Amino acid sequence: MLRRxxxxxxxxxxxxxxxxxxxxxxxEPISGYAFxxxxxxxxxxxxxxxxxxxxxxxxxxxxxxxxxxxSGQDRACRACHGAPESLRGVAARYPVSDPESGGMVNLELxxxxxxxxxxxxxxxxxxxxxxxxxxxxxxxxxxxxxMQLDLDETARAWAxxxxxxxxxxxxxxxxxxxxxxxxxxxxxxxxxxxxQGQVNAFPIFRLTWDEVGSRxxxxxxxxxxxxxxxxxxxxxAYLALETYLVLRGQGLPVxxxxxxx
Amino acid sequence: MKGKSIRxxxxxxAAWLSVVPGASAEGTHPPLTDxxxxxxxxxxxxxxxxxxxxxxxxxxSALPDRDHGELGPPLDGVGSIYTxxxxxxxxxxxxxxxxxxxxxxxxxxNDLYRVGARWEGQTIYSAQDVEDVVAFVxxxxx
Numbered sequence: 237m238l239r240r241x242x243x244x245x246x247x248x249x250x251x252x253x254x255x256x257x258x259x260x261x262x263x264e265p266i267s268g269y270a271f272x273x274x275x276x277x278x279x280x281x282x283x284x285x286x287x288x289x290x291x292x293x294x295x296x297x298x299x300x301x302x303x304x305x306x307s308g309q310d311r312a313c314r315a316c317h318g319a320p321e322s323l324r325g326v327a328a329r330y331p332v333s334d335p336e337s338g339g340m341v342n343l344e345l346x347x348x349x350x351x352x353x354x355x356x357x358x359x360x361x362x363x364x365x366x367x368x369x370x371x372x373x374x375x376x377x378x379x380x381x382x383m384q385l386d387l388d389e390t391a392r393a394w395a396x397x398x399x400x401x402x403x404x405x406x407x408x409x410x411x412x413x414x415x416x417x418x419x420x421x422x423x424x425x426x427x428x429x430x431x432q433g434q435v436n437a438f439p440i441f442r443l444t445w446d447e448v449g450s451r452x453x454x455x456x457x458x459x460x461x462x463x464x465x466x467x468x469x470x471x472x473a474y475l476a477l478e479t480y481l482v483l484r485g486q487g488l489p490v491x492x493x494x495x496x497x
Numbered sequence: 498m499k500g501k502s503i504r505x506x507x508x509x510x511a512a513w514l515s516v517v518p519g520a521s522a523e524g525t526h527p528p529l530t531d532x533x534x535x536x537x538x539x540x541x542x543x544x545x546x547x548x549x550x551x552x553x554x555x556x557x558s559a560l561p562d563r564d565h566g567e568l569g570p571p572l573d574g575v576g577s578i579y580t581x582x583x584x585x586x587x588x589x590x591x592x593x594x595x596x597x598x599x600x601x602x603x604x605x606x607n608d609l610y611r612v613g614a615r616w617e618g619q620t621i622y623s624a625q626d627v628e629d630v631v632a633f634v635x636x637x638x639x
Contacts, residue, residue, distance in 0.1 A: 427563070465612065
């Protein structure tokens with residue numbers, strides 16, 4: 237019997253027992269910021285050094301610009317909304333339920349709807365520089381505000397669906413989001429300290445990507461890391477996952493635009 | 498906490514079952530190929546970050562690599578504890594010993610969900626890879 241249980245395994249079990257609030261989904265949410273090296277945090281803290289900050293400026297230019305509408309009439313976001321500060325607090329409560337589709341709509345999809353309906357222009361491709369820029373600009377207006385989901389019936393149902401996705405093992409490596417971001421956060425996965433997988437800083441500049449990416453790009457990255465078939469950007473599965481993750485991280489301050497390893 | 502203690506209980510339980518006479522064969526697996534495992538090649542496979550490296554989760558002091566994971570127990574000395582046949586089964590599919598393990602099954606294609614198109618129907622390691630990795634892990638003795 238003793239021969240079967242490696243002393244190292246016993247030792248490791250004892251050592252890892254007092255680890256973070258493993259089983260309770262109601263653990264205290266901690267921002268990914270807390271798991272970053274000081275040098276990475278400094279990049280986020282200083283708007284002049286933050287490699288994602290140019291997106292906010294680019295977003296502002298798009299906000300003020302006249303978009304050539306299909307009707308031949310030029311329109312700008314500014315024409316209806318005034319200064320971007322008028323959208324303070326919006327990003328903190330997204331995704332929201334959408335009576336039109338009966339589902340959830342996130343910030344990217346909502347911005348695209350504005351572009352189609354009010355500017356009469358073609359929607360921006362998901363993950364395009366322009367859509368990331370407008371998302372960053374709107375997100376930035378909520379910086380420091382706590383994420384807070386409006387938990388109506390639709391949001392509740394989608395968050396539940398998102399939780400199932402989060403907890404379902406997948407891919408050739410057979411791991412769920414939960415396996416890493418709930419059961420083992422704070423532990424080292426090779427060189428990375430695993431965070432709780434919170435979504436309060438998106439769009440983020442990821443040093444690993446050397447680029448800015450959205451929440452949905454991160455979901456795809458993590459799914460591919462376990463060699464699973466990702467879902468599509470803007471898909472119902474990702475909207476459900478996003479809804480659950482905002483609920484799970486409720487209260488965390490918006491850090492947009494964030495910087496991560 | 499609760500999860501850990503249940504896991505610990507199932508671990509002890511599984512370990513106990515595997516010493517019950519007649520059940521022990523379930524904790525082992527015969528060689529997958531005729532060619533004896535090559536520990537030198539096994540060492541390189543284990544270090545290869547593009548191949549779901551054991552170092553993602555385990556530390557192995559014998560390896561010079563910088564970053565070793567800590568999701569699983571250190572592998573130092575496991576070669577003194579397990580036989581090659583026991584290690585083989587653990588690497589092939591640790592779920593056959595601990596159903597809830599997070600250790601990926603390196604030589605199994607069953608009971609997996611949404612495996613990416615690039616990997617569908619394939620195992621993480623080939624049969625010979627498993628033999629080589631087993632031979633390497635067997636060198637990790639106290």
